[in-house]
Amino acid sequence: xxxxxxxxxxxxxxxxxxxxxxxxxxxxxxxxxxxxxxxxxxxxxxxxxxxxxxxxxxxxxxxxxxxxxxxxxxxxxxxxxxxxxxxxxxxxxxxxxxxxxxxxxxxxxxxxxxxxxxxxxxxxxxxxxxxxxxxxxxxxxxxxxxxxxxxxxxxxxxxxxxxxxxxxxxxxxxxxxxxxxxxxxxxxxxxxxxxxxxxxxxxxxxxxxxxxxxxxxxxxxxxxxxxxxxxxxxxxxxxxxxxxxxxxxxxxxxxxxxxxxxxxxxxxxxxxxxxxxxxxxxxxxxxxxxxxxxxxxxxxxxxxxxxxxxxxxxxxxxxxxxxxxxxxxxxxxxxxxxxxxxxxxxxxxxxxxxxxxxxxxxxxxxxxxxx
Amino acid sequence: xxxxxxxxxxxxxxxxxxxxxxxxxxxxxxxxxxxxxxxxxxxxxxxxxxxxxxxxxxxxxxxxxxxxxxxxxxxxxxxxxxxxxxxxxxxxxxxxxxxxxxxxxxxxxxxxxxxxxxxxxxxxxxxxxxxxxxxxxxxxxxxxxxxxxxxxxxxxxxxxxxxxxxxxxxxxxxxxxxxxxxxxxxxxxxxxxxxxxxxxxxxxxxxxxxxxxxxxxxxxxxxxxxxxxxxxxxxxxxxxxxxxxxxxxxxxxxxxxxxxxxxxxxxxxxxxxxxxxxxxxxxxxxxxxxxxxxxxxxxxxxxxxxxxxxxxxxxxxxxxxxxxxxxxxxxxxxxxxxxxxxxxxxxxxxxxxxxxxxxxxxxxxxxxxxx
Numbered sequence: 001x002x003x004x005x006x007x008x009x010x011x012x013x014x015x016x017x018x019x020x021x022x023x024x025x026x027x028x029x030x031x032x033x034x035x036x037x038x039x040x041x042x043x044x045x046x047x048x049x050x051x052x053x054x055x056x057x058x059x060x061x062x063x064x065x066x067x068x069x070x071x072x073x074x075x076x077x078x079x080x081x082x083x084x085x086x087x088x089x090x091x092x093x094x095x096x097x098x099x100x101x102x103x104x105x106x107x108x109x110x111x112x113x114x115x116x117x118x119x120x121x122x123x124x125x126x127x128x129x130x131x132x133x134x135x136x137x138x139x140x141x142x143x144x145x146x147x148x149x150x151x152x153x154x155x156x157x158x159x160x161x162x163x164x165x166x167x168x169x170x171x172x173x174x175x176x177x178x179x180x181x182x183x184x185x186x187x188x189x190x191x192x193x194x195x196x197x198x199x200x201x202x203x204x205x206x207x208x209x210x211x212x213x214x215x216x217x218x219x220x221x222x223x224x225x226x227x228x229x230x231x232x233x234x235x236x237x238x239x240x241x242x243x244x245x246x247x248x249x250x251x252x253x254x255x256x257x258x259x260x261x262x263x264x265x266x267x268x269x270x271x272x273x274x275x276x277x278x279x280x281x282x283x284x285x286x287x288x289x290x291x292x293x294x295x296x297x298x299x300x301x302x303x304x305x306x307x308x309x310x311x312x313x314x315x316x317x318x319x320x321x322x323x324x325x326x327x328x329x330x331x332x333x334x335x336x337x338x339x340x341x342x343x344x345x346x347x348x349x350x351x352x353x354x355x356x357x358x359x360x361x362x363x364x365x366x367x368x369x370x371x
Numbered sequence: 372x373x374x375x376x377x378x379x380x381x382x383x384x385x386x387x388x389x390x391x392x393x394x395x396x397x398x399x400x401x402x403x404x405x406x407x408x409x410x411x412x413x414x415x416x417x418x419x420x421x422x423x424x425x426x427x428x429x430x431x432x433x434x435x436x437x438x439x440x441x442x443x444x445x446x447x448x449x450x451x452x453x454x455x456x457x458x459x460x461x462x463x464x465x466x467x468x469x470x471x472x473x474x475x476x477x478x479x480x481x482x483x484x485x486x487x488x489x490x491x492x493x494x495x496x497x498x499x500x501x502x503x504x505x506x507x508x509x510x511x512x513x514x515x516x517x518x519x520x521x522x523x524x525x526x527x528x529x530x531x532x533x534x535x536x537x538x539x540x541x542x543x544x545x546x547x548x549x550x551x552x553x554x555x556x557x558x559x560x561x562x563x564x565x566x567x568x569x570x571x572x573x574x575x576x577x578x579x580x581x582x583x584x585x586x587x588x589x590x591x592x593x594x595x596x597x598x599x600x601x602x603x604x605x606x607x608x609x610x611x612x613x614x615x616x617x618x619x620x621x622x623x624x625x626x627x628x629x630x631x632x633x634x635x636x637x638x639x640x641x642x643x644x645x646x647x648x649x650x651x652x653x654x655x656x657x658x659x660x661x662x663x664x665x666x667x668x669x670x671x672x673x674x675x676x677x678x679x680x681x682x683x684x685x686x687x688x689x690x691x692x693x694x695x696x697x698x699x700x701x702x703x704x705x706x707x708x709x710x711x712x713x714x715x716x717x718x719x720x721x722x723x724x725x726x727x728x729x730x731x732x733x734x735x736x737x738x739x740x741x742x
Contacts (some may be wrong), residue, residue: 003395010396010611021612022393024374025381025565027690058431058567059590060607066590097587188608194396196429196567196610216468219430219437219591236431237559239567239610240381241392319398 006348007321008138008294010188010195011338021245034232036243043250050175054201055225058239061165061186064198066094067220068161068182074214075099080125081132082113086139086324091132098215109140112289115148122156130159136167139324141296142285150178159209170265170293170337181206187242192249192338196242266292268336268345275349284331293337305332308359316351377719378692379509379537379665381559381566382709392616405603407614414621421546425572426596429610432536432557435569437465438591439532439553445585446470452503453484457510457695462503462534469586480511483660486519493527501530507538510695512667513656521549530580541636541664541708552577558613563620563709567613637663639707646720655702664708676703679730687722
């Protein structure tokens with residue numbers, strides 16, 4: 001039985017993507033890698049729906065978030081950092097560590113940030129330089145209404161840094177149309193490649209901020225990345241095999257068509273949410289803002305989620321994610337971004353159905369189902 | 372004809388290493404990855420010849436150098452940074468960027484740092500907190516006498532940060548026996564795996580410095596790495612496929628035996644140096660300190676090194692590296708670290724012999740050969 005990896009990244013990779021990652025090494029400063037780098041960059045710009053500069057870093061998504069912060073802010077800069085969960089908190093931690101004065105705009109877990117709430121916060125703090133937003137909060141399974149939020153940020157003409165790591169490539173995130181200044185992502189999410197690369201796009205407004213930003217930076221310095229990209233290189237040795245994988249994975253996405261992919265992701269997510277409720281379980285987030293890339297399920301009274309996860313893995317080869325940080329034990333998460341089929345979701349739901357009672361699930365669920 | 376990749380990293384990977392890197396994704400916070408992480412860490416400690424903590428970062432070697440600096444120094448700390456080439460200069464750049472007060476100890480290109488010179492510099496600057504040393508300088512093909520240099524640093528009881536990216540795993544670098552505090556390396560060098568991971572070991576003395584170091588850090592924070600490693604995880608999503616590759620590559624090294632490997636590397640290097648001189652070419656560095664991982668060859672009068680490299684690649688599938696920075700056009704470099712055989716060196720030398728005259732090489736070389 002093949003592993004049904006239902007976590008919100010690393011996502012399973014199509015066989016041809018895995019095979020591509022096994023290609024022999026080449027000179028990372030030679031003409032062949034140059035072509036790959038320029039090609040992958042250009043495909044990503046297309047899928048980011050942007051004409052902005054885009055850089056591919058050898059780092060995980062958190063590295064790209066750090067790049068977003070250290071390239072645009074100076075110690076002492078005031079920023080408005082919204083958070084709706086663990087990854088919003090991580091963005092805050094990065095900004096604070098590098099000396100930003102952070103106004104935190106916190107939304108209760110399981111809910112999305114409302115554009116009007118953001119507007120009021122910006123009215124209360126007109127002196128902030130930048131706004132930090134998580135597009136899709138993997139820890140709670142919530143998608144923020146980024147288009148509306150970005151519109152508010154544009155009203156106030158602030159710099160907008162977006163953690164789109166678990167959104168872009170899977171759900172609409174239209175960088176230029178929505179005016180997103182700095183947008184991060186990671187190879188192991190919707191792009192269906194192994195982890196090891198992360199991406200960050202930079203608008204003209206972001207470059208203006210970059211020219212003034214005094215936070216020290218070397219490894220994540222995007223000015224160096226830009227200088228090297230002009231000659232078809234990266235400043236530091238890149239994760240060549242993940243580039244091979246991305247090259248093939250992005251072709252697959254372009255062949256499916258990005259809007260078709262968005263529709264497929266939405267369909268899989270709906271199927272997952274419906275199936276979970278059918279089992280008598282409840283979603284953790286408000287359903288209206290539930291993510292199309294990951295479904296967070298509230299752990300019912302009496303259920304030992306660690307035992308549930310162990311049984312799912314051991315007996316059904318289904319791997320779901322637990323809760324992170326303060327959410328440990330309170331929810332589990334089913335990833336359905338990237339390379340995922342209806343069959344995968346059905347298999348996951350069937351395994352849940354078979355396993356839940358042995359993890360302490362009470363019949364009340366069954367009652368609710370027919371209620 | 373297979374590519375004869377003779378650059379000092381990425382090095383060619385054995386077929387079983389490439390195949391391993393194509394394995395399907397798994398949960399990076401699950402039991403299977405935990406085992407891989409602990410196993411690879413432990414094998415690396417063995418090959419580092421250390422009982423110190425060792426962390427594997429998803430980043431290239433420059434990221435590990437940055438980790439070494441930001442985890443042990445505070446802005447304003449005085450450091451003695453030795454440099455014998457481009458990578459020493461990079462270490463200096465990182466230390467300066469993060470606010471260290473850097474005393475530069477520069478050795479002419481092509482030569483190694485003499486322990487007595489280091490002793491005098493430390494006598495002249497008794498207030499430095501740390502010493503920065505490049506073990507093997509890839510840009511000039513020189514190996515520093517690290518054992519002797521480390522002994523001097525120990526006399527003065529300073530913290531010793533070592534860039535061992537192109538040395539450890541290929542030539543002796545005995546971390547505990549020599550008292551090296553922070554030692555960096557990269558997966559794509561002697562370890563024979565694809566790029567994407569870098570390593571850094573931390574001595575007890577380094578941890579003491581870490582506890583006081585005020586340089587901001589998130590992505591490269593080794594305290595976070597330590598906390599997560601205790602539960603068999605990395606703080607941020609790791610480059611899983613490069614871990615698969617490292618796991619297999621390190622077994623290969625252990626099977627050969629590390630001392631056998633060091634002898635093989637020395638033999639290949641000698642063969643390369645002899646062959647190059649036989650062709651009438653000169654080594655760039657002093658032969659007494661010439662590296663056993665990369666041979667830097669001085670570009671003879673009249674030779675167009677870019678044309679030479681193009682002909683080698685196009686007609687012989689032999690890829691050698693050019694000169695970096697100020698050394699562009701002055702030398703070319705033949706890598707022989709990692710997965711390399713006598714046949715590879717012979718092929719490279721034969722291709723050079725066939726190609727050199729067409730790149731402008733004069734008969735004076737032939738004369739010298741018989742002189």
